[in-house]
Amino acid sequence: MKKNALAGLVGVCLCGALAVASVPMSAAAEEVVFDNTVNETGYYKHLSDSFLEMGDDATLAGVARQLTRVTIGFYSFSSGSFAHLSLHLYDESLVLLGDPLTLNNVVFGENTFPTVSFAVPNYSAPDTIVWTLSYTGATFTSLPGPTVCHPPTIGTSEDTFMVDRGSGLHPEVTSGSPANFCARIEATPEPATLSLLAVGLGAIWLRRRRQ
Numbered sequence: 001m002k003k004n005a006l007a008g009l010v011g012v013c014l015c016g017a018l019a020v021a022s023v024p025m026s027a028a029a030e031e032v033v034f035d036n037t038v039n040e041t042g043y044y045k046h047l048s049d050s051f052l053e054m055g056d057d058a059t060l061a062g063v064a065r066q067l068t069r070v071t072i073g074f075y076s077f078s079s080g081s082f083a084h085l086s087l088h089l090y091d092e093s094l095v096l097l098g099d100p101l102t103l104n105n106v107v108f109g110e111n112t113f114p115t116v117s118f119a120v121p122n123y124s125a126p127d128t129i130v131w132t133l134s135y136t137g138a139t140f141t142s143l144p145g146p147t148v149c150h151p152p153t154i155g156t157s158e159d160t161f162m163v164d165r166g167s168g169l170h171p172e173v174t175s176g177s178p179a180n181f182c183a184r185i186e187a188t189p190e191p192a193t194l195s196l197l198a199v200g201l202g203a204i205w206l207r208r209r210r211q
């Protein structure tokens with residue numbers, strides 16, 4: 001664990017504004033169902049050559065469960081790139097929700113706090129999910145990794161992180177810091193939820209008409 005020691009750092013910000021103001025009637029508004037970007041701890045955990053995957057759990061708030069975007073905050077000590085950086089999304093039993101999502105040629109600068117945002121093609125999620133990162137073709141002299149924020153302001157996360165060193169994905173604790181990575185997850189309501197809402201609104205309208 002000490003090799004992956006969490007290095008003291010200053011702020012990371014996932015300050016992107018969520019624009020939900022003007023959506024067509026047919027489109028469902030995105031909402032933030034998990035946000036752990038506000039309470040920065042000044043720590044990060046670098047991805048390691050010995051990790052096949054590393055990430056965190058997230059219990060989502062609200063009722064929107066069609067995932068649309070996952071954004072992760074990083075710290076990059078040295079400049080370099082990943083040939084491929086992939087996001088894996090699982091349910092609580094570690095069953096994949098869909099194919100891993102991959103970004104190619106992800107470039108980070110030296111001593112920077114980049115954010116990486118994965119567009120999710122509407123994977124349907126349960127209330128608790130696990131996200132992990134994997135990579136190939138890293139050119140950094142010192143690998144970057146996700147920053148640590150705690151506690152989440154929307155949703156919750158266990159005080160563990162998830163890692164696979166070749167024997168399967170499992171939770172671990174960290175020494176010296178909370179084990180919650182800076183991440184934001186956005187989603188839209190399930191089509192079924194929208195349909196139920198429409199039926200409910202229709203019933204209210206009919207009742208009022210009859211009165």
Ligand SMILES: [Ca+2]
Pocket residue numbers: 056057157158159160161179180181
């Ligand atoms: Ca956690």
